[in-house]
Amino acid sequence: MYIGVDYYPEHWPRERWETDAQMMQAAGFNIVRLAEFAWVNMEPQEGRFEFGWLDDALALLARYDIRAILCTPTAVMPAWVARAYPETLAMQTDGTRIVWGVRKNNCFTAGAYRLLSERITRAMAEHFKDAPNVIGWQTDNEFGNPVCHCDTCRATFQDWLRTKYGTLEALNQAWGTHFWGHSFGTWGEIQIPVDRNTHNPSACLDWQRFYSWLNVRFQRDQVQILREICPQHFVTHNLMGLFHELDYYDLAADLDFVSWDNYPVWGKPDIPYKAAEAADVMRGLKKRNFWIMEQTAGPGGWGSYGRNPRPGEIRKIAFQQVAHGADGMVWFRWRTCTAGREQYWHGLLGHDGKGLRRYQEAAQTAADLHSLSTLLEGTTVKASVALIYDYDSIWALRIQPGYAGNTYHAAVERIYAALFRAGVNVDMIKPTDDFTPYRAVFAPDLYVLPDTVARALSDYVENGGVLFCDSRTGVKDETNLCHDRTLPGLLSDALGITIEEYESLDHDWGRGLSFTYAVQGDGDLAGEYTATQTAEWVQPTTAETLATYTEWHMQPFAALTRNRFGKGWGYFLGTNIGEEAFYDRLIADILAHADVTAIATPPEGVEVSVRENGDRRLLFVLNHTETPQTVSVPAGKTELLTGQITDTTLTLDRYGVAVIQLR
Numbered sequence: 001m002y003i004g005v006d007y008y009p010e011h012w013p014r015e016r017w018e019t020d021a022q023m024m025q026a027a028g029f030n031i032v033r034l035a036e037f038a039w040v041n042m043e044p045q046e047g048r049f050e051f052g053w054l055d056d057a058l059a060l061l062a063r064y065d066i067r068a069i070l071c072t073p074t075a076v077m078p079a080w081v082a083r084a085y086p087e088t089l090a091m092q093t094d095g096t097r098i099v100w101g102v103r104k105n106n107c108f109t110a111g112a113y114r115l116l117s118e119r120i121t122r123a124m125a126e127h128f129k130d131a132p133n134v135i136g137w138q139t140d141n142e143f144g145n146p147v148c149h150c151d152t153c154r155a156t157f158q159d160w161l162r163t164k165y166g167t168l169e170a171l172n173q174a175w176g177t178h179f180w181g182h183s184f185g186t187w188g189e190i191q192i193p194v195d196r197n198t199h200n201p202s203a204c205l206d207w208q209r210f211y212s213w214l215n216v217r218f219q220r221d222q223v224q225i226l227r228e229i230c231p232q233h234f235v236t237h238n239l240m241g242l243f244h245e246l247d248y249y250d251l252a253a254d255l256d257f258v259s260w261d262n263y264p265v266w267g268k269p270d271i272p273y274k275a276a277e278a279a280d281v282m283r284g285l286k287k288r289n290f291w292i293m294e295q296t297a298g299p300g301g302w303g304s305y306g307r308n309p310r311p312g313e314i315r316k317i318a319f320q321q322v323a324h325g326a327d328g329m330v331w332f333r334w335r336t337c338t339a340g341r342e343q344y345w346h347g348l349l350g351h352d353g354k355g356l357r358r359y360q361e362a363a364q365t366a367a368d369l370h371s372l373s374t375l376l377e378g379t380t381v382k383a384s385v386a387l388i389y390d391y392d393s394i395w396a397l398r399i400q401p402g403y404a405g406n407t408y409h410a411a412v413e414r415i416y417a418a419l420f421r422a423g424v425n426v427d428m429i430k431p432t433d434d435f436t437p438y439r440a441v442f443a444p445d446l447y448v449l450p451d452t453v454a455r456a457l458s459d460y461v462e463n464g465g466v467l468f469c470d471s472r473t474g475v476k477d478e479t480n481l482c483h484d485r486t487l488p489g490l491l492s493d494a495l496g497i498t499i500e501e502y503e504s505l506d507h508d509w510g511r512g513l514s515f516t517y518a519v520q521g522d523g524d525l526a527g528e529y530t531a532t533q534t535a536e537w538v539q540p541t542t543a544e545t546l547a548t549y550t551e552w553h554m555q556p557f558a559a560l561t562r563n564r565f566g567k568g569w570g571y572f573l574g575t576n577i578g579e580e581a582f583y584d585r586l587i588a589d590i591l592a593h594a595d596v597t598a599i600a601t602p603p604e605g606v607e608v609s610v611r612e613n614g615d616r617r618l619l620f621v622l623n624h625t626e627t628p629q630t631v632s633v634p635a636g637k638t639e640l641l642t643g644q645i646t647d648t649t650l651t652l653d654r655y656g657v658a659v660i661q662l663r
Contacts, residue, residue: 003369004330007033008334014056023349024334032069034069040076067133072222089106098146104145109153118222129233136234136256139222161190175200182200201399223255235254237251241281249391284429289326290325292321294331315361319365320607335348379612384440385427386433406533412445414576422591423600431446447474447475450478457494458491460568470572475487497561500537502534504533517531518531519547523546525546542564560574573586606622607624617663630649640659640660
């Protein structure tokens, strides 16, 4: 396993470099990431390359058995690029260019920027292709910004649309431009939709897809160069977890594996559902394990700093990611900068460069992970439950959320958190993936539902799968037009319901008029609950009702249904429930009907996850709380971090972790 830090030798005197390398080696680090912001250091003037300083740093690191990932440095253009080629700076909606001086300044359609980026990438690849301790490349840094509104971007958008739709007639039909008399007579009339709250929703969705494609194209240009010159090196990129401006499935396609930047330490300590969810999204992008390329090492912040990781938390954060499929761990950063905008984004070392508490905890973590590396090799998370993660629905709901407060990630987190609490591993998958390997598939807020996906989900249920859907399922087609059929459309038979009407409970226009409905659950979901935000007036056809509304006018409608369809089951929840316990009971019912059981059912605040291959199965148990927790575990197994044999229960200290070899 590769474990290390993001290192910036260009920030420090050369006489310090060897001390850094010695301390890294002493901590058990064997990898560093270098040069993602060092374009001007390597090309101080156009066409004049200076790689000697990086050669020296690499040679020094090699003496201490430390390998390196090099980055294409195109996330920050040198000042000379902005001066010589002002068109490379992104244009804002007011027609002015971004002022050079931050990062991510560039326009992705500017020919000069694309050529200059390819040139520095090629120069680096040629120079370092035979460097003995370089093992891979990271493209750019955290793709996702800025959005440019220049004429070149508009013309490229028009070309992209022409390629996609072929004719203006097809585009006008796909966008529904007959509304408001917005039909186009020429491609040149198409504008960039600058305001997703007011512009044509279909145009806004295609613009988002186009912007994502621009980033993918820019990265692909670099990947092709790196593969040509450095075929022995891997290529990755540091994605940002649940960041949703880009389609990460597309961005990941050209990479050997994905990496991501994990910063879960901000406010009051809490259960890190989102960090686990993001890890599963990252693993799902290519259906393989991932790296952490930037991991919380201390308080984060630019102008002001946040919370400090508490003793044991750095180690626990790292183990959570390994439990979900991380095969590499890189902390950001090695030493806290004394200059620039990130002076308060702390590393393992403080401004003073001393190896204190955080450094020592990272060293302990490295030792633990190295001790497990042989057993971890070749293992991954194998889940019998999947959750559909769909960028089209993310984007379309931002454009038209339907009811106030509706966000895709909120809907996903309600379900994911309950699965997390149930102790069940989850695969995050595309809507177009094969559903048959899974016993249960969850599709929260699947707002954009092409007919092909709806039919595949219906077939999945009929053939024995268990499907969960909820409010706003299948409202839009792939062009962001509303389906012209009664909801839930092609899923009506599988779910056994129809929905003729719906309403928002929160659309108060700032007048304090939001309200709730009372819900009564039956059977295993018995209890009184609160319906919030939205209510779809669900009429069961073949489905049984598991929860009902108590208000007089809502009594004919179901809040939650379960339907037997063919060999499988379809669940539908037509509202959002305010009580966490409801989702725990719902998930328990769904898992029971899917015949899915957890290896261990954790107490509140404890997470379990399993990595396995054909020969080995490792159970990770993590205490996310600041009090000791006792967990029921399989007895007679070896806990690998202590070497002890397990009893029927295991007690973990605050932020404690355990890894149990099940076979």
